[in-house]
Amino acid sequence: MKLKKSKKSEFKRFKIIKNSVQLFFFALISFIAIRHMVISGREAAAVDAYCPFGAVESVLTYIFTGNFLPRIQISTFIIFGALVLAVIISNKGFCGWICPLGTFQEWISNLARKLKIPKINVSKQLDFYLRFVKYLFLIWIIYASYVFASLVFRAYDPFITLFHFGEGLIYDFETEKILAYLSLLLVIIGSLFIDRFWCKYACPLGAKINILALLSPTKITRDEKKCTECTLCDMNCPMNCEIMTKSKVKDVECIDCLKCVNICPVNALSLEIGGKNK
Template sequence: MKKILNVRTISQLVVLILVLILTVRHMELGVEKAAPIDAFCPFGGVESFLTYVTTGEFVKRINVSSFILSFIVLGLTLSFGRVFCGFFCPLGTLQEWIRALAKKIGIRNEFELPKSVDRWARYIKYFVLVAIIYFSWKVGDLVFRSYDPYNALMHLGNEFEEKPIGYSILGLVLVSSLFVKNWWCRYFCPLGAFLSIFSKISPFKIKRNKNTCITCKVCDRTCIAGLEIESKNEIKSADCVSCLRCVADCPNGSLKANIGKKEISKRTLSWTVAIVFFVLIGVAVISPLWKTKESSNIIEEKTGEVDVTNLRGSNTLKHIIETTSIPLSVFVDKLKIPSDIDQEIKLKDIGIKYQIKNSQGEFIEMEDFRAVIEEELKE
């Protein structure tokens, strides 16, 4: 039991650390030297799939890496159920750990919706999934990005003004996790909805031996997906995240993991899932297909034209001058920046560092540079 939980916990921790490293790297180096966090999210491939099929192009901020991750996660789901949710998802991990912490500090009662409401509420995430895919295709951008709690989490408080709703949802998710088990995953997560569809055809199932079961309901209490396990002979719910907690915690060993008709030990399955996931990720990263960003975020690769809508606050003034061919003197004249300005500085830092304000009396930011570039490109 302990080894099962250790394998899973270590997997969760490793992914959290990797994502944190990628996040800090992006924050420190900026968009020109580091890929956006979106490039490392498997849901990006799902969001961009319809756009890619119909236009041959990716949704903004998405690249080949997102599609590769999507296929890896999908393959694992078809083989072992929703193990990505149960073993690797950072947001799911934090929700689970916060709830565990709450129990340790005395918050033992869990809030649950009435069963009749819970049953139908679980379908909300499918409507969220469809809406995101449709509008991402329609707009050609990640429409969910500003509302995505995972995206907010991975920006560590940055870009708060751009995604206040996302940060609000993140705060609600984390705080409510003190009292509720993984409610975001159960009712609203679009990636969870996508994987649920394919988990239904996975050969992975949890089976209960009714002859040895003592109906203690430990499995029901320990299930992070809030499923009823004790009353079922086989867990067929698409909301099962294959975390194996029920199997590990069953005091009588009445719950077994199965791949098809073959029973597989808890230890073997956990190690298999962890090894396959990290090996596939490693192979993908070193393969020639792996690509997380374009050479320039403001130059369209197909046309070679400047797309000022992709300008980011982490772009440097030097990069803007080189890619747009707009001389420094133009920005000096229109934005009143000093002629000897450090051109390696990020656009979002110029206003505050040099105490330069726009006509509205606010420190100049990315939008002010965008307006100047748009005006110059029209001439």
């Protein structure tokens, strides 16, 4: 189905706003990372201090010993608290609009579409089982971080690796660094063929956010009277949520990117915050 000219320009405006927000947060984290690595030497805070996942990894250690794991600062817990609040208010807006690793995957997918690299259609059944991997991963990371008293996932975290901009890639080649770059490579290759590959199947922070998102009253709703069942929403959803057949998208995988809302030619979709449409 072709979009009307006015709808097309509306959608273009939405994409400009979304891209600008995502670029801003990506640039902010890049600035913090570069400042840590170069400008202020090792005195400036590392990206770990701004990654809410450190608090998740530290939780058992903090409960049982009252101590933080190495590299974790009080700011990590403050950022995690802010994330919990944001998820309760906005559902998974953090994933759709802020997380730089989510943005990075979108950029890779966009590039792949421009290069005419075809998407892989994962069967519904396989997709269903693969989406549980991230929860197992989350449980293992929390447990292992407590047992080994260290951030076990840090060495393989593609977010941390990405924001080291290739540091240690050519020289100083240790096994840990090879694994770190392999996990980033997995994100890149996966995103070439599958939208938000890491978010869907492997991200442990995404798994945690999904659990919190169950508490959020914010959901995408569909006005059945307006809907023409054109399928545009389902076809364009990066997380493969079922939208067209639901009156409310309760799928915790929805990242609230608002793509479906803005592409719907008859404005049948809206973001409902606590029972009120926005």
